[in-house]
Amino acid sequence: MADYSSLPTDSVAVIGLGKIGLTLAAVFANNGFNVHGADINEDVVSSINQGISHIKNEPGLEKLVSEAHNSKTLSATKRTAEAVQQSNIIIVIVPVLIDDDNRIDYRFIDQAVLDIAKGLKKGSLIIFETTLAPGDTRNRFGTKIEEVSGLKMGEDFHLAYSPERVYSNRIIRDLQSYPKIVGGLDERSLTLAKQFYTKSLGCELIDVSTLETAEFSKVAECVYRDVNIALANELAMFADEKNVDINEVITVSNSQPYSHIHHPGIGVGGHCIPIYPYFFINKGLTSGLTPLARTINDxxxxxxxxxxxxxxxxxxxxxxxxxxxxxxxxxxxxxxxxxxxxxxxxxxxxxxxxxxxxxxxxxxxxxxxxxxxxxxxxxxxxxxxxxxxxxxxxxxxxxxxxxxxxxxxxxxxxxxxxxxxxxxxxxxxxxxxxxxxxxxxxxxxxxxxx
Ligand SMILES: NC(=O)c1ccc[n+]([C@@H]2O[C@H](COP(=O)([O-])OP(=O)(O)OC[C@H]3O[C@@H](n4cnc5c(N)ncnc54)[C@H](O)[C@@H]3O)[C@@H](O)[C@H]2O)c1
The missing domain is CATH 3.40.50.720 (NAD(P)-binding Rossmann-like Domain)
Structure with missing residues (x-):
C-alpha cells in the first residue's frame, strides 16, 4: 500500500486566480487547506487579500472568499515562486488561448510554469487543470519544470492532470456534482491527486490511465459540443430551405434516447467551445468534422x-x-x-x-x-x-x-x-x-x- 504520509496535504498553491482559480482556492480554503494563491494581476491580489472577490456574478463565491479571509486560510501574492515554495500541492489554472491565426497561445501558462519551477520543493504534487492539448502536461510543462528546477518528475515531484469541467454561474455547484477526471504521470501521482480531491472537493472521481487521456477527454467534450451545434446549425439552414421549423424537429427527434441534437444559434462563443477544437486541429486533426464544425458555426x-x-x-x-x-x-x-x-x-x-x-x-x-x-x-x-x-x-x-x-x-x-x-x-x-x-x-x- 502506498504511503502518503510524506506528503502533508494542508498547503495548496493555486496559480491563476481568475473565475475558476479563485473559486477553487476559496473552496479549498474552506475545506481545511491553507491556500496560497498567485496571480500576475495586482488588483486581483489586493482584493483577495482584503477578503473581496473580484468575480461578482458567481453564486456563493463572495461569501466563501470572505469566510476564508476571516479564517486566514486564503492569501494571494504576485510572487508565484513564493506561493509554490510554501505549498505541497500546486494547482495550475492559468488560461491557454488561441491567437488571431487560431494557433495555441501559451504565453501566460509558460510564464506561470517557469515561476512554479523556480519555487518547487522536492516531494510536491503539481496538478494542471487548465484545458490543454494532449501531451502538454508531460512534454511541454513537465520537462520545462525538470529543466528549470533540476528536479525529476516521477522521482522528485509528482504530476497530474485533471480538467476543469464547470460552467460559469454555477461553478461551486458543479465542482461538487460533476465527476472529476484525474490522470497521473504514474500510480503515485494519481493516488496523491485523488487523495487531494477527495479531501478538498469531496466529489466523485474517475481515474484514467494516462495524463494524455485526461487532457484528451476535456477537449473531446468541447469538440463534441461544437460538432453537435454545427449539425444543429446545418439542419437549421436546411430546414429554412424546406420551410420546416427546426425547433419543433429537434424537440420531437430528441424524444427517443439516442438523439441529442443541440440547439442551432447565431454563433458559438466563450472561451471553451470556439477555442479548444483548435487544440486538436493544431496538433494534426486538420480535416474532417472538427475543423468543419468550426467553419459552420462561425x-x-x-x-x-x-x-x-x-x-x-x-x-x-x-x-x-x-x-x-x-x-x-x-x-x-x-x-x-x-x-x-x-x-x-x-x-x-x-x-x-x-x-x-x-x-x-x-x-x-x-x-x-x-x-x-x-x-x-x-x-x-x-x-x-x-x-x-x-x-x-x-x-x-x-x-x-x-x-x-x-x-x-x-x-x-x-x-x-x-x-x-x-x-x-x-x-x-x-x-x-x-x-x-x-x-x-x-x-x-x-x-x-x-
Ligand atoms: N471560465 C470557464 O467557464 C471555464 C470552464 C472550464 C474550464 N476552464 C479552464 O480554466 C482556465 C481559466 O479560466 P478562468 O475563467 O479562470 O480565466 P480568467 O481569465 O478568469 O483568469 C485567469 C487568471 O490567470 C491570471 N494569470 C495569467 N497569467 C498568469 C501567470 N503567468 N501567473 C499567474 N496568474 C496568471 C490572470 O491574471 C487571471 O486572473 C481556462 O483557460 C480553462 O482552461 C474555464
Whole structure:
C-alpha cells in the first residue's frame, strides 16, 4: 500500500486566480487547506487579500472568499515562486488561448510554469487543470519544470492532470456534482491527486490511465459540443430551405434516447467551445468534422445577417440594436462572443450599432466602439432592427412594442415567440424557423392543418 504520509496535504498553491482559480482556492480554503494563491494581476491580489472577490456574478463565491479571509486560510501574492515554495500541492489554472491565426497561445501558462519551477520543493504534487492539448502536461510543462528546477518528475515531484469541467454561474455547484477526471504521470501521482480531491472537493472521481487521456477527454467534450451545434446549425439552414421549423424537429427527434441534437444559434462563443477544437486541429486533426464544425458555426453570424439584409434592403445608416454582448445568457463574458463578430460585420456594412447588456457598464460597452443603450432611453423608438444575441433573463419580458419603429427581430437564440413579434407588424427571423426563400409552403401547410 502506498504511503502518503510524506506528503502533508494542508498547503495548496493555486496559480491563476481568475473565475475558476479563485473559486477553487476559496473552496479549498474552506475545506481545511491553507491556500496560497498567485496571480500576475495586482488588483486581483489586493482584493483577495482584503477578503473581496473580484468575480461578482458567481453564486456563493463572495461569501466563501470572505469566510476564508476571516479564517486566514486564503492569501494571494504576485510572487508565484513564493506561493509554490510554501505549498505541497500546486494547482495550475492559468488560461491557454488561441491567437488571431487560431494557433495555441501559451504565453501566460509558460510564464506561470517557469515561476512554479523556480519555487518547487522536492516531494510536491503539481496538478494542471487548465484545458490543454494532449501531451502538454508531460512534454511541454513537465520537462520545462525538470529543466528549470533540476528536479525529476516521477522521482522528485509528482504530476497530474485533471480538467476543469464547470460552467460559469454555477461553478461551486458543479465542482461538487460533476465527476472529476484525474490522470497521473504514474500510480503515485494519481493516488496523491485523488487523495487531494477527495479531501478538498469531496466529489466523485474517475481515474484514467494516462495524463494524455485526461487532457484528451476535456477537449473531446468541447469538440463534441461544437460538432453537435454545427449539425444543429446545418439542419437549421436546411430546414429554412424546406420551410420546416427546426425547433419543433429537434424537440420531437430528441424524444427517443439516442438523439441529442443541440440547439442551432447565431454563433458559438466563450472561451471553451470556439477555442479548444483548435487544440486538436493544431496538433494534426486538420480535416474532417472538427475543423468543419468550426467553419459552420462561425458562418452563422453571416447567414443570419444575410437573412436580415434580405428584409431590410441595406444595413447602411440603419439603427441596429444587439441585445447581449456576452457570449451567452446571464454571464458577463465577452470572450469570442458572436456579438463581436456581428459588430465587426455591421460596422463594415455602415450600420449604426447600439448594444444593450445588463451585465456590462456603459463604459465597458463603449470599449467596443458602439453606442451603449438603456432600455429606458427614448432612442429605442429609432431602432430599425433588433438582434437577440444572448437571451439574458432581463429579456424574458421585454416589451418589443416599445420599439415603435422596429421592423425586424432576429432571434439568434430562438427564444422569443414568433407570434408575439408578428402581432406587432415586425418580421421575425429565427435560426431555422422555416423562413426560406418563400414562406408559402409552411403557410399552406398550416392552412391545410387548420
Ligand atoms: N471560465 C470557464 O467557464 C471555464 C470552464 C472550464 C474550464 N476552464 C479552464 O480554466 C482556465 C481559466 O479560466 P478562468 O475563467 O479562470 O480565466 P480568467 O481569465 O478568469 O483568469 C485567469 C487568471 O490567470 C491570471 N494569470 C495569467 N497569467 C498568469 C501567470 N503567468 N501567473 C499567474 N496568474 C496568471 C490572470 O491574471 C487571471 O486572473 C481556462 O483557460 C480553462 O482552461 C474555464
Amino acid at each position: 458562418q452563422m453570424a453571416d447567414y443570419s445577417l444575410a437573412k436580415m439584409e434580405e428584409e431590410l434592403g441595406t444595413f447602411q445608416d440603419k439603427n441596429i440594436l444587439i441585445l447581449g454582448l456576452s457570449y451567452r445568457e446571464n454571464v458577463k463574458e465577452p470572450t469570442k462572443s458572436t456579438a463581436l463578430m456581428l459588430i465587426d460585420k455591421l460596422k463594415r456594412a455602415k450600420a449604426n450599432i447600439l448594444v444593450h447588456d445588463p451585465q456590462f457598464t456603459t463604459s465597458e460597452i463603449e470599449r467596443y466602439a458602439v453606442l451603449p443603450l438603456q432600455l429606458s432611453d427614448s432612442v429605442i423608438e429609432e431602432i430599425d432592427a433588433i438582434i437577440i444575441q444572448a437571451f439574458h433573463k432581463e429579456y424574458e419580458n421585454l416589451d418589443f412594442a416599445a420599439f415603435t419603429n422596429c421592423k425586424l427581430v432576429l432571434d439568434g437564440r430562438n427564444k422569443v415567440k414568433e407570434e408575439e413579434i408578428k402581432k406587432l407588424n415586425m418580421t421575425y427571423i429565427g435560426i431555422g424557423n422555416g423562413r426560406g426563400d418563400s414562406n408559402e409552403g409552411r403557410n399552406n401547410a398550416a392552412d391545410s392543418n387548420g
